[in-house]
Amino acid sequence: xxxxxxxxxxxxxxxxxxxxxxxxxxxxxxxxxxxxxxxxxxxxxxxxxxxxxxxxxxxxxxxxxxxxxxxxxxxxxxxxxxxxxxxxxxxxxxxxxxxxxxxxxxxxxxxxxxxxxxxxxxxxxxxxxxxxxxxxxxxxxxxxxxxxxxxxxxxxxxxxxxxxxxxxxxxxxxxxxxxxxxxxxxxxxxxxxxxxxxxxxxxxxxxxxxxxxxxxxxxxxxxxxxxxxxxxxxxxxxxxxxxxxxxxxxxxxxxxxxxxxxxxxxxxxxxxxxxxxxxxxxxxxxxxxxxxxxxxxxxxxxxxxxxxxxxxxxxxxxxxxxxxxxxxxxxxxxxxxxxxxxxxxxxxxxxxxxxxxxxxxxxxxxxxxxxxxxxxxxxxxxxxxxxxxxxxxxxxxxxxxxxx
Amino acid sequence: xxxxxxxxxxxxxxxxxxxxxxxxxxxxxxxxxxxxxxxxxxxxxxxxxxxxxxxxxxxxxxxxxxxxxxxxxxxxxxxxxxxxxxxxxxxxxxxxxxxxxxxxxxxxxxxxxxxxxxxxxxxxxxxxxxxxxxxxxxxxxxxxxxxxxxxxxxxxxxxxxxxxxxxxxxxxxxxxxxxxxxxxxxxxxxxxxxxxxxxxxxxxxxxxxxxxxxxxxxxxxxxxxxxxxxxxxxxxxxxxxxxxxxxxxxxxxxxxxxxxxxxxxxxxxxxxxxxxxxxxxxxxxxxxxxxxxxxxxxxxxxxxxxxxxxxxxxxxxxxxxxxxxxxxxxxxxxxxxxxxxxxxxxxxxxxxxxxxxxxxxxxxxxxxxxxxxxxxxxxxxxxxxxxxxxxxxxxxxxxxxxxx
Numbered sequence: 169x170x171x172x173x174x175x176x177x178x179x180x181x182x183x184x185x186x187x188x189x190x191x192x193x194x195x196x197x198x199x200x201x202x203x204x205x206x207x208x209x210x211x212x213x214x215x216x217x218x219x220x221x222x223x224x225x226x227x228x229x230x231x232x233x234x235x236x237x238x239x240x241x242x243x244x245x246x247x248x249x250x251x252x253x254x255x256x257x258x259x260x261x262x263x264x265x266x267x268x269x270x271x272x273x274x275x276x277x278x279x280x281x282x283x284x285x286x287x288x289x290x291x292x293x294x295x296x297x298x299x300x301x302x303x304x305x306x307x308x309x310x311x312x313x314x315x316x317x318x319x320x321x322x323x324x325x326x327x328x329x330x331x332x333x334x335x336x337x338x339x340x341x342x343x344x345x346x347x348x349x350x351x352x353x354x355x356x357x358x359x360x361x362x363x364x365x366x367x368x369x370x371x372x373x374x375x376x377x378x379x380x381x382x383x384x385x386x387x388x389x390x391x392x393x394x395x396x397x398x399x400x401x402x403x404x405x406x407x408x409x410x411x412x413x414x415x416x417x418x419x420x421x422x423x424x425x426x427x428x429x430x431x432x433x434x435x436x437x438x439x440x441x442x443x444x445x446x447x448x449x450x451x452x453x454x455x456x457x458x459x460x461x462x463x464x465x466x467x468x469x470x471x472x473x474x475x476x477x478x479x480x481x482x483x484x485x486x487x488x489x490x491x492x493x494x495x496x497x498x499x500x501x502x503x504x505x506x507x508x509x510x511x512x513x514x515x516x517x518x519x520x521x522x523x524x525x526x527x528x529x530x531x532x533x534x535x536x537x538x539x540x541x542x543x544x545x546x547x548x549x550x551x552x553x554x555x556x557x558x559x560x561x562x563x564x565x566x567x568x569x570x571x572x
Numbered sequence: 573x574x575x576x577x578x579x580x581x582x583x584x585x586x587x588x589x590x591x592x593x594x595x596x597x598x599x600x601x602x603x604x605x606x607x608x609x610x611x612x613x614x615x616x617x618x619x620x621x622x623x624x625x626x627x628x629x630x631x632x633x634x635x636x637x638x639x640x641x642x643x644x645x646x647x648x649x650x651x652x653x654x655x656x657x658x659x660x661x662x663x664x665x666x667x668x669x670x671x672x673x674x675x676x677x678x679x680x681x682x683x684x685x686x687x688x689x690x691x692x693x694x695x696x697x698x699x700x701x702x703x704x705x706x707x708x709x710x711x712x713x714x715x716x717x718x719x720x721x722x723x724x725x726x727x728x729x730x731x732x733x734x735x736x737x738x739x740x741x742x743x744x745x746x747x748x749x750x751x752x753x754x755x756x757x758x759x760x761x762x763x764x765x766x767x768x769x770x771x772x773x774x775x776x777x778x779x780x781x782x783x784x785x786x787x788x789x790x791x792x793x794x795x796x797x798x799x800x801x802x803x804x805x806x807x808x809x810x811x812x813x814x815x816x817x818x819x820x821x822x823x824x825x826x827x828x829x830x831x832x833x834x835x836x837x838x839x840x841x842x843x844x845x846x847x848x849x850x851x852x853x854x855x856x857x858x859x860x861x862x863x864x865x866x867x868x869x870x871x872x873x874x875x876x877x878x879x880x881x882x883x884x885x886x887x888x889x890x891x892x893x894x895x896x897x898x899x900x901x902x903x904x905x906x907x908x909x910x911x912x913x914x915x916x917x918x919x920x921x922x923x924x925x926x927x928x929x930x931x932x933x934x935x936x937x938x939x940x941x942x943x944x945x946x947x948x949x950x951x952x953x954x955x956x957x958x959x960x961x962x963x964x965x966x967x968x969x970x971x972x973x974x975x976x
Contacts, residue, residue, distance in 0.1 A: 184627045220651055223588045225658040232657070232665045236650030239643035246640030247624055253636070254629040261636045265669055266714055310670055 169292060170201035171333040175302065175324030178211035179340040180397035181244045191251045193338060193400045194297055198257055203297045204288065204331065206324035207248060209240025214303075230275030234304070234314045241301030241320070249299050259297035264312070269305035269323070271313045278313035280305055280322065283330040300327060318378030325381045329388035336404075337377060338397035343405030344369060344376050346570035347422040351558050354571035358420060359403065362410040365420045368513040368547045382407060410515050418516035418523060419568040424561055426508045426554055428458075429482040430539070431489070432474040435499035438464055445496045446473065449488050455481045459509070459542045459549065473498075474540060476551060479505050507539060508557045511549040512564060518545055523568075530567040536560050573696060574605035575737040579706065579728030582615030583744040584801035585648045595655045597742060597804045598701055602661055607701045608692065608735065610728035611652060613644025618707075634679030638708070638718045645705030645724070653703050663701035668716070673709035673727070675717045682717035683784075684709055684726065687734040704731060722782030729785045733792035740808075741781060742801035747809030748773060748780050750974035751826040755962050758975035762824060763807065766814040769824045772917040772951045786811060814919050822920035822927060823972040828965055830912045830958055832862075833886040834943070835893070839874040839903035849900045850877065853892050859885045863913070863946045863953065877902075878944060880955060883909050911943060912961040915953040916968060922949055927972075934971040940964050 174197065176190045190205075197203050208214075217237045221228045228236075245261035252259035267287050271278035291298055302320025307313050315322055321337060328335035342357055344366065349355040361369075363386035370379050376394055385392040385407065395404035436442055450457055460475040477485055482505055489501060517523050527548060531538060536559065540551040552560055565571060578601065580594045594609075601607045612618075621641045625632045632640075649665035656663035671691050675682035695702055706724025711717050719726055725741060732739035746761055748770065753759040765773075767790035774783050780798055789796040789811065799808035840846055854861060864879040881889055886909055893905055921927050931952060935942060940963065944955040956964055969975060 184624075187628070217647065220588075220647070221654050224591070224651060224655040228654040229657045232650040232653040232663075235665045235667065236647055236654070239647055243621065243624070243640050243643055246636040247628060249636040250625050250632040250640070251628040253633045259636075261639045263639065263669075263716060265667075312667060 169289065171204060171292070171331050172197050172201050173204045173206065173324055173328035173331060173333050173335045175206045175320060175335065175337045176208065176397060177320065177337070177339045178208045178213075180338050181207055181209075181248065182211035186397070187244075187247055187251055190338065190397050191248060191255065193397060194248070194252060195255060195257060196400075198296045202292045204292075204300060204327055204333075205248065205297065206300045206302045206320060206327055207241055207244040208302050208320040209244055213240035213243075231311055234275045234312050238301070238304045238312055238314050241303055245299035245301050249297075252297055257297055258295045259299060260291065260295045261299040262291070262301075264301055264304045265306045267300070269300075269326070271305035271307050271315070273307040273309065273313075275311070275313055277316040278305065278307065280315070280326040283326055285330045288327075288331065318381075321378040321381035322384060325384045325388070325390055325392060328392075329384065329390045334391040334393070335385065337381075337392070337394045338400070339376065339394060340396065340398060341376060341394070342396045342399060342402055343394050344407075344421070346420070347561055347565050348424070351424075351561050352565045352571070355565065356571060358405050360406045360408060360413045361420055362413045362515045363407055364410065364546055365513050365515055366407045368511065369421050369423055376405075377407075413515065418520040419512050419514035419570065420516075421513050422510065422561055422564050422568070422570070423513065424508055424510045424557055426557060427479045428476050428507050428509050428551065429479040429503065429505040430474055430476050430507050430551065431482070431485060432472060432502040433489070433496070433498040433500075434472050434502065435470040436473050437497055438469060438471040442496065445492065446489070449492050450477075450485055453484060453488050455485050455488075459540050459551065461540050461542075476507070476509065476540070506554045507551050508554045509549055509551055510557065510560055510564070511547055512568070513547045515546050517547075524548055526567050527564065530563050531560060534559060534563050573693070575608060575696070575735050576601050576605050577608045577610065577728055577732035577735060577737050577739045579610045579724060579739065579741045580612065580801060581724065581741070581743045582612045582617075584742050585611055585613075585652065586615035590801070591648075591651055591655055594742065594801050595652060595659065597801060598652070598656060599659060599661060600804075602700045606696045608696075608704060608731055608737075609652065609701065610704045610706045610724060610731055611645055611648040612706050612724040613648055617644035617647075635715055638679045638716050642705070642708045642716055642718050645707055649703035649705050653701075656701055661701055662699045663703060664695065664699045665703040666695070666705075668705055668708045669710045671704070673704075673730070675709035675711050675719070677711040677713060677717075679715070679717050681720040682709065682711065684719070684730040687730055689734045692731075692735065719784075722785075725782040725785035726788060729788045729792070729794055729796060732796075733788065733794045738795040738797075739789065741785075741796070741798045742804070743780065743798060744800065744802060745780060745798070746800045746803060746806055747798050748811075748825070750824070751965055751969050752828070755828075755965050756969045756975070759969065760975060762809050764810045764812060764817045765824055766817045766919045767811055768814065768950055769917050769919055770811045772915065772948075773825050773827055780809075781811075817919070822924040823916050823918035823974065824920075825917050826914065826965055826968050826972070826974070827917065828912055828914045828961055830961060831883045832880050832911050832913050832955070833883040833907060833909040834878055834880050834911050834955065835886070835889060836876060836878040836906040837893070837900070837902040837904070838876050838906065840877050841901055842868055842873060842875040846900065849896065850893070853896050854881075854889055857888060857892050859889050859892075863944055863955065865944050865946075880911075880913065880944070910958045911955050912958045913953055913955055914961065914964055914968070915951055916972070917951045919950050921951075928952055930971050931968065934967050935964060938963060938967050940967075
């Protein structure tokens, strides 16, 4: 049995017209194979439901919260099935407990553990198209669970992995670009990208796919691609294993994030255990620290320690660190929130030297000062002044010849 | 274990304020007993969902239709539970498939077959309040089903019957009145009414309770009452068995319906099989015929046949009957849509003669012409000109001393 798994995001089912447009895409695929479409809630619906819960409690109890916010996807599936049946396509909407999609026990951020593929194969004997609500499942206590924001991408990849099929994510962009076309109009759509690169790009702000869905596709080696439901004829971006990425550019893409802040603690004692005194309380406060940099001072006894964090958390972090001052034992605390982070990503970096050199040269020539650098096997990230973000991205895009 | 089953309709959960007000009622009851509250969707929500389905098909397929329109009740339950938990009441929202509530197999007008009361008793060991979505269940194929408009009343009575508990329906009126207070300002709230009377009143337009819920309560002898969620301190109307209705009035109430039309077929052959030629095609067209009257003509061979039907269906019915003219064999077709129906209801009629006489006298004195009469054991219904509806209801209310 030939099966395609498609996923349509909120804007692709966000109105009657959008549903009809996406139904045409499903219709087309159904001529060639059986189709399972995983749908999001109509755009805005999940936020509406979340806001309703917040009217009653800042901390809604998890079981009820999941029951409240999971209804939008079921409505999308039912409407899509009605639309398809009206076009004489044998379609059926399913609910996650009917299949079932089994998740871990926790609520609001559950993980998919298994999908009963026999149920889906049986239904596909009688139907050309099945519609499955994304973002949810049931746990072993028989409670409804949700997967966290963007969870529908993960639902789709999990269904594709279970059915050993390809997964195509239809969204409101044409694919993954070498960088943000708003900053670099010449930015190019990437035709093929390695899972690892996509992970670095997505978590850095490419915002096309939920990170967990890419991790899952990588683990299960599921063929994954992104397309626009508004321009379905256009080839999007295929996310695949490194071997399959033929056009193995040294650098695949450049991302940036302006939502960064930096904190520096001066004259921290340079001895074991200090780091945990700093980062322990921050972790407890649910603050994600990103880049960390430590310079030993001249006398060798003290260090200056800098790290970055989301700008939104800056005030909270400062409050925590000031409270812990006597325990940590630093001299001064300095913060800045006018910085941004730029990352250059590419699996080709592994075998090609000189990426860092090109980066330093380009920024130097353009008088852009680098405040912090971190590197990994396939990524170099730098911290610069926020005002220079656009210039830096434009010049780096040119230097790495990404518009070609 | 002491248990109360409460039901809150759409307007009683129709806004954040309404949910909070109804939560206070639940809170009060929970001090005295365990509470199971059956909830409707927020007012307007089910219509919104139905309209969405209609954007895609005039005849949506039943499985998908039920999946689409059943989500509103789940949201109400989750929000109510969040609201109660925020007040430190141990509450939990349930989904119909978790219990489960088992229904007959058909969709969009399913009947409840059974409710797993063991599941509910077990949950009540751990929670003070359970919230159950009305209007829905699952069938033996594991599909979600809905019970038809107003089905949440039936859900509540079914839960109360299963738990052998009382059922209190909270709605936006204070109870059942002797007649419409908009027409007769002196109309009185009825404190106790027999199931049979309530059935006649409800199906004739009292619109307080779904007819099926009253039938079910009567069959299971479930104590049922109606109260206002806006004025919860006021005693409403209790619907109970005939024996318990102490104030056994001859007439309990008067209802009217202005949504009526009448069709007369002249010179229909007076022989067996003709009725089915008339009413068969109408039934196929989903037209509910109500009162039927047949007068044999002078020569004894032909009859004039009149019947009433919902005004909305008049055009459709005329079209059907004109198409069937040669098969039925009538001479003329006459219709009127400016008529209304008035019903006088009371279990006391069984033992008290003279109700019909009072009715005729009253209408005669006020020059109100009766077009059609039908009677049952506890009801007399008449058809009059629409313009005289208010006058007739007012004079009859007075004649039967219902304001006392």
